[in-house]
Amino acid sequence: MLRQYELVERVKAYDPDADEAMLNRAYVYTVQKHGSQKRASGDPYFSHPVEVAGLMTDLKLDQETIATALLHDTVEDTLATIDDIEENFGPEVARLVDGVTKLSKIDAMPEDDRAAENLRKFLLAMSEDIRVLLVKLADRLHNMRTLHFIKSPEKRQRIARETMDIYAPLAERVGMYEYMREMQMLAFEQLEPEAFNLITDRLADIRKQDGGQVDAIAFAMKQALAGAGLAVEVSGREKHPFSIWRKMAERHVSFEQITDIMAFRVICEDEADCYRAMGILHTTWQFIPGKFKDYLSTPKNNGYKSLHTSLIYENSMRVEVQIRTRDMHRTNEFGLAAHWAYKQGDRPDGQVGWLRDLIEIVDASHDSEELLEHTRMAIYQDRIFAFTPKGALFQLPKGSSPVDFAFAVHTDLGAQTVGAKINGRHMPLRTPLSNGDVVEIIKAKKAEPQLAWLGFVVTGKARAAIRRSVRLKERAEVAELGRKLFDDIAVRLPARIGKKATKDAVKRLEMADEEALMYAIGAAKIDDREVMEALVPGCTAAFDTQEDWPTQEKTISxxxxxxxxxxxxxxxxxxxxxxxxxxxxxxxxxxxxxxxxxxxxxxxxxxxxxxxxxGKRSHGATGRMRVTLYDRPGTLAEMAVLFAQNHANVMTLEQVQHDKPFQMYEVGLDVKDLAHLTRILSALRASDAVAQAERI
Known part of the structure; x- marks a missing residue:
């Protein structure tokens, strides 16, 4: 653990003007507040924030960030408050600490809700100041380094899964590859211990048997480049176990079938030398077609720049090569932190863009499950490049459609999409995009996101926006249906009612507002008798609310x-x-x-x-729906009762799937109109017997 004077000396070495007194106060404050608290390893708890601060000095971050690292757990784990932090260290440090701190009130939430609420607050704070993310990543990295001291296997697995799903991809998105690789390695060890041990043992065997082969290949590359007048540094290494395991899983192959286990890095003087080096390597050894990637002319969203290629070395050995300058290498390993972009106010537009997308997802997500799902989609890697007709570049996940592209350009454009041209040709909206496609979106002002799009969009931003729009539209339709039903109920009351009676009814039924009451009526969450009683107490004592559905012939015009x-x-x-x-x-x-x-x-x-x-008098048609029931006795009967209660005649009923614990049916119902069909779907979704109900 770093001692107080050692930490201060580290900061002063790269920032001579740093406030030494504040750093000393922050160090002493965290030691005093955490007092006798212990970590799972048995070390004093304050050793953790001190080590996190040490990681921040490795990145040469400013004094406010170092102080935040020292204080980041005091509000969560001690009696200190944000006001105390502000009084002692100023508003900027207090704001940063608050951004990193978890909400204390979420401790009683279910696990997914707690994780989602943590992530929600963290993303909002991160969008205001990227230093929040840098401290949080260092905090998680040090926790992963000491994860093996936690006795509970379930807790270790949970933390490792959260790291793999959220924090490692976040580190990748801001270009902090060193952090990403170590987090993935430590999480992989916990999540797949057998695979981890198998691969690390195989790599150890290769090291024993290769007789210095990695060094020999690196030397041969350096000689070939030096012979052409290029002064370069060449280093080689084996890929880390998680990278190898992921390739095994993606390609469905065994360890022995992975041919490109070795990776080499060539550091050049400038960008022109990078291209020269690539040409020399390609003419000295055969390169593998389709494996060349130019991230110099088209950098990744996180600012990553490098040339990637794969060569066939002697004895048919495949090796990967990355070619970059020294400045690129530092940026690629430490990303935003290497640029001090947060301080200079010149974050790359790509960074601003994906942060903005994450905040839109936070706003649009309906619950914890959606937030976690959409965020994982937004921060994972494997990207393609597509262009607008004017040449603007957008990076998207592989498999993205024109709808994903439209939402990436702007949320409003995505919502108004009605068609697309890909490379000048009209194509279906579900067409997967390829690298280099030029995409033109055709829009209409009155268009709306369609539920069917969820069947092919892959970006978290698109899915969140579509779901939000569909929910709002469905809620509005159900509420409108509820208003019509409310008017029918009011007619049957023994006295005319006014706005005051409606307001009183909302209070008696403990609804949020009148709109919530209408939605509850439309969704059949409350029956007519309850509404009547709330409007005019005592009026239902001898009142029969049973309705007779008028028999009508189908009339379609x-x-x-x-x-x-x-x-x-x-x-x-x-x-x-x-x-x-x-x-x-x-x-x-x-x-x-x-x-x-x-x-x-x-x-x-x-x-x-x-x-x-x-036509005005059109009514009566067959509505089709797919209903997934829980596979237990009585659920089919409950569905039939719901149809009867909503006066719908079953025309067809077919079981299309039966996989425990679910059974799926496709149903054809004789319904009056869309409002009738919507009410039936709402009633189904509210039933404990139904897992899912959707219109076909």
Whole structure:
């Protein structure tokens, strides 16, 4: 553990003007506050913040960051408060400490909720000052180094999984590859101990048997480059165990089948020498097509710059080579911290962009599960590059679609997307993008994100925005249905009611507001009798609220058709009155009526499109839905009861899947209109018998 004077000397070595008195106060403060607290290793607890501060001095960070590292656990684990920190060390340090500190009130939350709330606060603080992230990453790295002292295997696994899913990818996204690799290695050891031991043992055997082969290859490369007049440094190493294990998993191969275990790094004087070195290596040894990547002309979002290539060395041995300058190397290993970008206010636009995306995800996510899912999507690696027609570059995860691209450009553009051109050709929205594609988004002001997009989008930003829009739209539709039902209920009351009666009813039913009441009525979360009683207490004593559903024949009329032209409701999307609809007219055939978001419309069918709408008296159609029930006795009967209670006649019922603990059914229901179908879906989703219910 660093002693007080050693820590101060480290800071003064790169920042002679640092406030020595404040650093000394922060060191003494953390020692006093943590007092006799012990870590799982048996060491004094204050040894942890001191070591975190030491990691910050390795990155040559400013005095406020060093003080924050020393104090980052005092508010969480001692009686100190943020006000105390501000009084003793100033508002800037207090703000940084608050950003790193976990919320004390979340200790009683379920595990996922607690992790999500930690992440939510952390991301918001990080967006304001990147130093919060740097301290948090150092904090997590030191905790991982001492993780083996924790006795509980379950706790070790949980911390390791959180590190692998959140903190290692975050380190990668800010270019701190040294931190990322060590976190991955330590987490891998806990999560997959057998695989870790197997790979490390194999690597040890290779080192014993290679007879200095890594050094020999590095020397041969240096000689080849020196012969061409290039002064370079060449170093070689084996890839770390987690990297090898990930390749084994991705390629579905054994350790023996991994041919590129060795990696070499060439450090050049300038960027021009990097390209010269690559050319010399490619002419000296055969390079592997498809393995060359130029991150000099197109750096990664985190500022990473390097040339990557793979060569076939003697005896058919494959080796990876990275070529970069010395400045690039420091940036690549320590990312944002190497640039002091937080201090100079000139963070690369890519950094600002993905931080902004993360904050949008925080705002849009509905619950802890969504937040963790979307954030993992946003910070994982494996990217492709795509361009706007004007040449703006966007990096996206592999498998991204034009919809992902649109949301990456701007959330509003994603929401208004109706089509896309890829390299000048109209293509379906679900088309996966490739490296170098030029993507033009076709938009419409009144367009809205479609639920079907969730079937192919891969970015966390897109999924969060789509889900939020669909939820808001569904809630608004259900609330509107609730208002109509509320009016029907009011008519049956023994007296006319006004706004005061409605406000009183909201209070009696303990609803947040009138909108929440309407939503509860529309979603069948509250029955008519309860609403009537809340509006006019005592009115239901002798009142029969049983309704008789009026029997009506199906009447379908479509506006926008030429007189005498026949039409049919499409079997792919099963439109019902209330849906937004369009017509497809094929030569020599009638018109097929589709919902506006039908997947068939995105397949590029060569037909005429007709703008259609429902006639005023249209009612009655077959609505299709897919319902997933829990596989236990009585759930099918509960579903049938819900259909009966909502006056829906079952036309078809087919079990399409039965995998414990679930069974899935596709159901065709005779419904009046979209509002009727929406209410049935809401009732299903509220049932304990139903795991999932969605319209087909």
């Amino acid at each position: 479509i506006r926008g058709l030429t007189a005498g032209v026949g039409f049919a409701l499409a079997k792919c999307c099963h439109p019902v009155p209330g849906d937004r609809i369009v017509g497809l007219r094929k030569s020599g055939e009638g018109v097929e009526v589709h919902t506006i978001d039908c997947i068939e419309l995105a397949t590029g069918i060569d037909t005429d499109w007709l703008d259609l709408s429902w």
